[in-house]
Amino acid sequence: MSNHYYSENPETAHDLEQWSFELMGKNFHFVTDSGVFSRQTVDYGSRVLIEHFDNTDLPEGSILDVGCGYGPIGLALAYGTGRKVEMIDVNNRAVALAQDNAKRNDLAEQTDIHQSNIYEELHQDTYAAIVTNPPIRAGKKVVHQILTDAEPLLKAGGTLTAVIQKKQGAPSAKKKMEEVFGNAEIVSKDKGYYILRSIKE
Numbered sequence: 001m002s003n004h005y006y007s008e009n010p011e012t013a014h015d016l017e018q019w020s021f022e023l024m025g026k027n028f029h030f031v032t033d034s035g036v037f038s039r040q041t042v043d044y045g046s047r048v049l050i051e052h053f054d055n056t057d058l059p060e061g062s063i064l065d066v067g068c069g070y071g072p073i074g075l076a077l078a079y080g081t082g083r084k085v086e087m088i089d090v091n092n093r094a095v096a097l098a099q100d101n102a103k104r105n106d107l108a109e110q111t112d113i114h115q116s117n118i119y120e121e122l123h124q125d126t127y128a129a130i131v132t133n134p135p136i137r138a139g140k141k142v143v144h145q146i147l148t149d150a151e152p153l154l155k156a157g158g159t160l161t162a163v164i165q166k167k168q169g170a171p172s173a174k175k176k177m178e179e180v181f182g183n184a185e186i187v188s189k190d191k192g193y194y195i196l197r198s199i200k201e
Helices: 044-054 072-081 092-104 140-153 169-179
Strands: 016-022 024-033 063-066 085-089 109-115 127-132 156-163 187-189 192-199
Touching: 016 072, 016 085, 024 127, 044 072, 044 156, 044 187, 063 072, 063 140, 063 156, 072 085, 072 092, 072 109, 072 127, 085 092, 085 127, 092 192, 127 140, 127 169, 140 156, 156 169
Parallel strands: 063 085, 063 127, 085 109, 127 156
Antiparallel strands: 016 024, 156 192, 187 192
């Protein structure tokens, strides 16, 4: 278990890689390592979520990126929206990489990146938006807890946006979001990836 990307302290040997990827019109420079999710490129699901995240009608406040990994979603949204982004992950190796990547891309002051098992160690009470590319391999219980427990953390008018593949549980995730929020829409379908969004009313 301790070598999964959703482990708190992966034990795999370090194997650092450095590469660049364009997100939100900016050429980001990333350093990644073994023991983190999608270490060789920004995974397709994260790219689709970033592309379809809607900032226009959100209330004032910060964005929370749950399961931030080495940082692509949170850093891209910090750059693209101009908002403060709190970024959390259970994986300490991923958190250290995300902190380094924030500095590398001049976004350290706009981000608050730290370790947290789902919502256990948050630095704010409420958020304008929560985004997640959830750890599917951690199991349905964990994924649905991320979706369910997001609702009380959102301001009125705030949104939860998640990316999940159809074959990895997007329909059941949408149903869960509808139960919790009273609404859920499929914002986009792209190569089997569903972007799901609920609004706190």
